[in-house]
Amino acid sequence: MSIEIVADKYSSAMFELAQEQNKLDLMEEQLGYVAFVMDEQPELSSFLENPTVTEDAKIKLIGKIFESSLDKVALHFIYVMIKRGRDRYIKQTIAAFIKKSREARGILEATVTVAEPITADIEASVQAKLREVTGKDVILSVRQDPSIMGGIIIQVGDKRIDGSVSRRLQELEKSLLRTNSIR
Template identity: 30%
Template sequence: MSNLTVANRYAEALFKVAQEKNVLNELNAELQLVKDVIELTPEFVQFVSHPKVKTDKKQAFIKESFGQALSEPSLHLIYLLVDRKRTDILVPLIQTFKKLALDAQDKAEALVYSAKPLAKEDEQQIAELFAKKAGKKQLEVKNVVDQELIGGLKIRIGDRIYDGSVKAQLDRMQRQLIAGTR
């Protein structure tokens, strides 16, 4: 069974538990914190997946590292993955869980690439405009600065990309000129 399939199963099970206990948003926030720690400190995953470190030491390290930031379901999930030597699926599991949590609330995440940081008002306008296009009630906008865009915006919602960047327009013109259609 592929790692992604296993991650999806764990995410769906955790999602059901979170819905039953009515802690969907809290659990999602906690898991995003775990994901940030994993992405910023690769040594964390190396330690908790090291075969010579005993499981109880790994669990104590996890509890000490996160302190009160994680609730019981989050801690038990990480303990379970450490125990079953499945820490490699933690990030895909968290991503799947976030998608399930957002879908349950009729929300979606939008990555907005721009040449310079967007103002909060601009993010809100983008969220309102593209929420309708995505068929969602609300969008969570995450701004990513990409100076290669030159200007304009590139928006990714799920597997859809809306590219209104200057770079994309210049690339289209270049292809048209090369093909001789203009």
């Protein structure tokens, strides 16, 4: 099975359970924490994805790390994924769950790409403008990519607004080449 299919199946089941138990916010927060720990400690991901490590050893380690900080529902969710041999999909499944949870609560995720760091005021301004345009709360993540040279790229779902200097220069170059080829 593909990663997307597994992540969708398990995240949907978790979403339904969290919704039934009125724990969407809690599960999003706690599973987000698990994903954060896995990102910050790549050894944990490697351990969980290692096929030579036993299921019991994986469950024991997850319990030791998260038992005191996770709700039983979140912890059991991770255990089920391990027991069913889906441990290598945990991070992708959590990401899919968070996306479903935020969509259900009317929250959009947007990524802003800039060439250089931006101030908190500019970030707040972009977030406010996106909230105004979409009519939804927006969680904004800012990426830095010097190759865009300046300007801003905004990605919300499958929609992309590219106001980067590099794109404008590419368009100018194409325009100049077309003009020269006409003569």
